[in-house]
Every structure is written in structure tokens, then in C-alpha cells.
Amino acid sequence: MEIKCYSLSVPIKQRLGKLIKSLRQYYYDDARKENGQNDNPYTKINFCKDICHYHTLTKLENSCVREDYIYHQLLKRLGLRFQIREEVHEANMLVVRKLAFQYLDALEYYESKYYEEIENKLIEVNNDCLASLHLEALIFSYDAFYKHQFDKKLIVKFEKIIDVFEEIYQGIIYLTIGFSFHRKMELTTAEKYYLKAIEIFQTFKLNIGLIYFPLGNLYIEMKNYYDALQICNILEEYYIKTSNRNRLLIIYLCLIDYYLFINSLELAQKYTEEVETLLKPEDNYYMWILNCKWGEYELRHYRESQALDYFKKAHNVCQNRDRKLMIINRILMCLSLLKAPTEVLNKYLNEGYHYYLYANDLEKQIFTYFINKINNRPQYYKYVHEIIFPQIKNKIKYHVMTLFFYRDMYIR
Amino acid sequence: MGRLPIDIKKKLGQIIRTERLIRYENHKSQNATKENPYSKENFCKGVCHYHTLNKLEKDFINDSQVYYQLLDKLGYTYNVSYNEHRLLMDTLNTQLYRLLHAMEYIDDDLLRNIMQDLSGLNVQEDCIVYFHVKLMEIANNFQIFKSVNEYELKRIIELRDLYDGVYKGLYYHILGLYYMNNLNLTVAEEHLLQAKNIYHSYNISKGLINTNFISLYMLKKDYVNMVNLCVEMEDHYLETSNNNRLLHVYSSLAEHFLYINALEKAYYYHNKRKELLDREPLLSRFRFSIFYNWGMSLIYIFKYQEAYDYIYQAYQECPFEFMKLRIINPLLFLMTNLKIDEHLVKEVIEEGKRYYDKAIETDQTVFKYFEFRYSNNQYYRKYGLQKIVPLLLEDPERINFAIMLFEDLYD
DSSP states (O other): OOOOOOOOOHHHHHHHHHHHHHHHHHHHHHHHHHHTTSOOTTSHHHHHTTTSOHHHHHHHHHSOOSOHHHHHHHHHHTTOOBOSOHHHHHHHHHHHHHHHHHHHHHHHHTOOOSHHHHHHHHHHTTTBHHHHHHHHHHHHHHHHHHHOOOOHHHHHHHHHTGGGSOHHHHHHHHHHHHHHHHHTTOHHHHHHHHHHHHHHHHHTTOOHHHHSHHHHHHHHHTTOHHHHHHHHHHHHHHHHHTTOHHHHHHHHHHHHHHHHHTTOHHHHHHHHHHHHHHOOTTOHHHHHHHHHHHHHHHHHTTOHHHHHHHHHHHHHHOOOHHHHHHHHHHHHHHHHHTTOOHHHHHHHHHHHHHHGGGSOHHHHHHHHHHHHHHTTOTTHHHHIIIIIHHHHTTOGGGHHHHHHHHHHHHOO | OOOOOHHHHHHHHHHHHHHHHHHHHHHHHHSSSSOOTTSHHHHHTTTSOHHHHHHHHHSOOSOHHHHHHHHHHHTOOBOOOHHHHHHHHHHHHHHHHHHHHHHHHTOHHHHHHHHHHHHHSOOTTBHHHHHHHHHHHHHHHHHTTOOOOHHHHHHHHHTGGGOOHHHHHHHHHHHHHHHHHTTOHHHHHHHHHHHHHHHHHTTOOTTTTHHHHHHHHHHHTOHHHHHHHHHHHHHHHHHTTOHHHHHHHHHHHHHHHHHTTOHHHHHHHHHHHHHHHHHOGGGGGGHHHHHHHHHHHHHHTTOHHHHHHHHHHHHHHOOOHHHHHHHHHHHHHHHHHTTOOHHHHHHHHHHHHHHGGGSOHHHHHHHHHHHHHHTTOTTHHHHIIIIIHHHHTTOGGGHHHHHHHHHHHHO
16 A cells, blocks of 8 residues: 655654654564574664665654654554544544543443444554554453453563553553463562552542552452552442442452451451342352352361362353363362362363463463373372472462372372 | 448349349259249348348348348348448559559559458458459459459359449450450450440540450451551550550561561561560560460461571570470471471470470370481381371461471472
């Protein structure tokens, strides 16, 4: 398609220059990873060949250059277009900004709205690479939060080119990256990104219900109960006031975790009842989490049979394929400690294979342990001592799991 | 024996009713079928009509002589003039405020002096004062963790309406502590709240009862209220230089924060209590238990080297021989895990042998593992797996020891 040479103002040139620089560097790194030190089309020299001088590119990337056509040519080389008048671009960006706040508003309530609107707008702005990029970031976030789909390449890309985005979008990207690490149970990294997002959201004076929602659950998983409780107490009150059922359910689940941790069964039971009151039949997501929390509690108290009941319930309702293997592993733990017959163990083992790919590394390794053990492959001892123990030993979070392996391997 | 004023009659009526009923129940439980001398009809026989007794027990009657005779039947006396009674009560009131002060500051010497002073009071002729003294004695026993005679406590509980003013506060306070010790926490809270309100209306320092609320919240696992109250009381105890109670506040916070893995805060309060312990020689009696508990908590978060240092210090400072082996066992677990020089481990085992007979069976069983282990007895693996593992798996709180044992056996 022919490129029209729209004239560009200095501020737009600066933004496009920044975009060209960030993307070029991102593609440069990517190509280097793929092809090593071989000829890289994204070195400055190669990238600007036949379009401008190396020094012009340097100038363009760091401030701006006079010639408009250079921008358009370089963008084309990156597969981007800025084929609109500036007034149209400004109008696009107004919509893009509005959509960001609408999206965040829906995210606060965990309501899956605006997806179509974002997609439609994305088609509309296909000639405006800046607006498109922002909307792609919204889709990226939507997929993560509502579909639990995480595109690893996009995570790296958006982080690398973060400066190109408007500030509110930077917040959304950090929040989403944080969430992707959270789902992978890389909790310290998740916290780092969440805090970056929070810092940005605070400058926009967004609602506390949006700003702090990721932290309650994260701190519970990190066993940082002090900070978790502070946040949960504030958010509980706030979500009740704003009738935010979805988020309130998560807060209740956090509080159940906390009260089970401190063995305060009365309060754990109270919040469980609150959850059950709020739950609708289709709320599988909250239901499996609730059952897992009680299952973990029972397992911690060496009541494997009761724990098994909870994990089975969780297994029956869980539709998150990235969590299925975790639940299956817990079921196998209970069954193994209860000395269940091999055919019962095999049933869950066979099911586990379906979810293997979606699980995090540790769950995959635990599952591998069961494969080896149930199939009487003696290497499972070595596997636990060399592969699993280094990851779980001396961590409060994995107390029970550590003990499980010893009991399972050495108590006949 | 002259005429009794109405307020005295009402109090004596209370005593007569309570004492008669306690004895009635007592007699009934021991002699189910026999006639009960403490039934209303039998008890007033030869003294007054059944209805008169009824009225006396519920309100009051005109004839003072009936009171004297009925008290006599129960073995109690009220043989003082109104002025003498008031004088005794005034003396007692002074002691009451001293008692509350001693309780607030955990001043055991002062408590001993008060009890001595009370024993010097001639209360046999005034049963009203006698029961007030009994209330104070029970408060003292609760304070110094001395066992309380259930029969006496029951009598005091039944005498609720005998006590007025600050005594009523003390009454509810004692009951709150009693129910708390029996883990009846809801009832305990109700009573402690009553006491708190009464103390407040008499301007009694909040420092007296609030540490009981801290303990109550801890038992209820209501850590939000516990932490808030601790923070409030830290300021109060600093202002009133009440180091004993301040130590209690710091300990509650340190242990709680460690428990919920808030290490920075835990160490902050732990260091504060350590400073206090180092500064105040009078607090030295708490050192061993604080170091022991802290060490045990550190084990839970895998800070083994630090836990070892604290538990070793607790061992050195522990004055109770029956506790020594209990401290030595975790020490041996840690020494084994930390791969401390075997000679040193063997020295500790030799010390443990000295306290073996004084320890309880569980501690002895665990200790034996290390005896076998370090005397190269091949049986130690079997013993560990068959005897110690099941023992450690009985209590989820012992999870770290179970893991340490497995590590020792199989890593």
C-alpha cells in the first residue's frame, strides 16, 4: 500500500521517534536472541539503510528530524502506519483514553465489558499506529484478566516499549504484567509490577477498589499476612459500600485463608458462609478456590481424608486449566498418604496429563514425581531431592509439601 | 446485738441465701433421698416462718435477731456495730486500691504485703467484710497464678449482689479471668467488659484490665483488636513506667507478628522487649520463657541459627529442672540440622541425661533418639521412624521438627 507523506508536528515526531526507537530495539534484541551475533536487520545501520543516514536515525530516535517522509518510511519498516491527519489522531487518542478509564472501571468490578468496543475501535484506527498500540495493550490486559491468556511475547514487548504509552496505559500494562507473574506464582516479581501500577494509578486518584485489589490476594499467597490483612479490611468495607460482589468474594477468600492460617475456625467459617451467601451457581472460580483453601487447611492438620473431599470438590468445579494440575496434585498427595489403590491414583494421573502444559513449573515437577512413583520408577527419590526440594525447602509456603514428600517416600 | 441498718440487712440476707443454697445443693448431691436441713422449711425451723425467710432472702425483714440466728446456723457472725463495720470497710478500701495497683504493675512484693495486712484484719466478727476479703484473696491468687479453691470461687460467684462499687468491678474482673482460663471466651469477654466499665466509672487506670483484653483477643485470635489495643497500651505503660505490662505488650506484638510472618515488625517489638529485659533487672524472671518462645517461633520460619542461639540462652537461664530436657530437645534438633561439631552435641546430650528423670515422658522419648543417634547405635533410624515421627505428626505445630528429623534420617 502506498504511503502518503502526512506532515507531522514536532510533538508527534517526538512520539513516533520514541516508538521507532523502542520497537527497533525490541526487534533488535529479539533477532539477536534468535540468530545470535549474525547480521541483525535492526541495528541502526541496517535498519535505516536506503531511508536515511545512521546519524539521522540517531537524531530521530533521540529528538526529531525535519523530514516527515523518514518517519513514515521507518514506521513502514516496522510494519506500522501513521496515515492520518493529526486532528484525527488526537480524536483517536481521546477515545483511547476514555476506553482506558472505562476498562479500569469495569476491571474494578471484574465485569467483562468493552471488549467489542475496543476491538471495533482497533479496526477503526488501523492507520494510527499510536492509537492501535494503546488499544492492543487493552486487549492484552483483557485477555489476561478475563480469559487468563498470557502472551509471553507481548509481555516482553510492552514492557520494553512502555515509554511510548500514555501514563494510564503504562499503569494498565504494569498491572497486567504483574498479574501474569502472579498467575505463574512468581510472587515477588508480581509485587514489583503491581506496585509500579499502583504508583501510576494513585496519580490519577483512581478508586481504592481498583488500586489495591491485586495486593490482597498476592500478599496472602506470599504469606505476608500483615499487609494482606490491612488491605483486606479496607477493601472489605469499600466493596460492601460499592456493592462490588466479585471483588468482595475475593477479599472474603483472602480472609478465609488468613483465619485458617491462624487457626481461627470460627471466623474462617463466618467468612465461608458469607461467600456461600454471595455465590451464584455459575461462580465456579470462587468455589474451587474456597474448597482448595479448606483442603489446604485440612492437609496442614494431617486430615488427608477431609482434605481429599475438599480437593475433589475443587476439582469438579474448577474450569481454569492453568490451575487444574495443582488441584490434581493435591488430590494425588492425599490419595498417596491414604495409601489409595494404584487404579485410583492412575485415574487422576491420566487426567493430569491433559493439564500438564498449562501448569507452572513446580506443579509440573510434582506431577512428574507422581508419574515416576506410581509407575515404580526408582528415580523419583533422586528427582525429589535434586529437583523439587531445592525449590520448596525452608519456605513456609511449602512446609506441608516438604513434609509430604518425606512421608510419601519414606513411611511405608 | 442491736438493730441492723437496712443496707446491712440486705447484705446479710444475700450471704444467708447464697450460703444456704450452696449447702442445700451440697447436701442434696451427697444425700439424695434424705431430708435436707438447708431447705427453706428446715433451715428456718425454730427461728422464723418460711415466708419470713423468703422475704429476708429477697429483700429484708424488720427483726434483726432473725439475721443473727440464721447466720449462727451457718457458722457466720455479724457482731460489730455499724461504725465498726464502716471502719473495717474503710481499711479494706485502702487495701483494695493497693491491690488493684499491685495487680496493674504486677508487683508481687506489694501483693504479699497486702495479703499479710489482710490476714491481720479481724474479720471473723463481720461476715460482710470477710467475704470482701475473700474476693481480694481470690484476685490475688489469680494474679500470682495460684490455684483457686473451686468451692470458694463458686460462693463468691453466687454473692454477686453483695459487692458494690469498685468491688463489683473486681468481682467481674475475677470472673472474666476465670472464664478466660477455662477458654469460655465469650462469657469471659462479657465479664471483663462489665469490669472495665465499672473501673472506668471509678477512674481506675485502664492499665489494670487492658492486658487481660490483649490476652483475650489473642485467645480469640482477634488479632486486629489485639494489635490496636497493644499499640494503645504501649503508650500508656510507657507513660506510667509500667515495665512489666509493657513487656507483656511487646511480647504479644513480637510473637504475633512473627506468627503471621511480618518479620520486620516482629523484630522491632522483639528488640524493644530485649532492651527492656536488659535494662530492668526485675524482669529477669521472664527472660528464659521469652527466649524459649522466641526461639521456637524462629524455628517455624526456618531461622535455625538464630533459633539455636535463643534456645541455648533459654536453656542456660531456665531455673526449672523439669523444663531442661524440653529445651534440650529442640536444641539437639537444631544442632544436628546446623551440623554443629559432634563433640558439642555430645556434651549437650550428657547434660540432658542429668535432667532425664525429671522430664515428662514425651521429652524423654525424643531425647532417646539423640542418645541413640550420637552413640552410633544403628537402631536410631528405626527408632526415629517408628517412635519419633508419629509423635511429631500428632501436632501440626511440630512440623519443622518432623522435617528436621526426616532431613537427619534421609538427606
